[in-house]
Amino acid sequence: DAMVIQNPRYQVTQFGKPVTLSCSQTLNHNVMYWYQQKSSQAPKLLFHYYDKDFNNEADTPDNFQSRRPNTSFCFLDIRSPGLGDAAMYLCATSRETGLDTQYFGPGTRLTVL
């Protein structure tokens, strides 16, 4: 059974056209994360939520925003995608206790034309 679901799996957008990626989870985990991953590089953390408490990484561009309307759902908004934003976007969840792994979704592959 899928535990972390991402939609869509593939997204094509045009340069500058806003796009929203979604993530949902059935694990009831407090913490949700968004990562950007390019070409077998390490996943790069963009931001994370503990419940509704939003934590932005210092080097995450303002072009990236996120919303978490409830425990189950989290969205990544890219306001004006550039060619450099083409990547795999991974959503993940974890328990708050810390001594446990993250659970990753399958990812959304974003192409910017």
Added chain:
Amino acid sequence: GENVEQHPSTLSVQEGDSAVIKCTYSDSASNYFPWYKQELGKRPQLIIDIRSNVGEKKDQRIAVTLNKTAKHFSLHITETQPEDSAVYFCAARTSGTYKYIFGTGTRLKVLA
């Protein structure tokens, strides 16, 4: 903040040989260390993890060792098989935070 270094960046071994990947972390408060395997186009998948109160953990052909004094941990894969070929990432999570800091990854190629 935490920093994780991972070596080597690429590793080629003959099928049946062992592979070892090493990571070093900087924050002595880190207490959880997962290893992920990522195949091309797929999500990272946990293959083994270790907590700071344990020095070694083994699961069939895979083992992880942790040296808290030296602040490094290693992944050991024995009797490698072609399906072990993938990119492997180590990570560290620091007590009191929710962030996992990833190493830079190791591309493992198992040659048949």
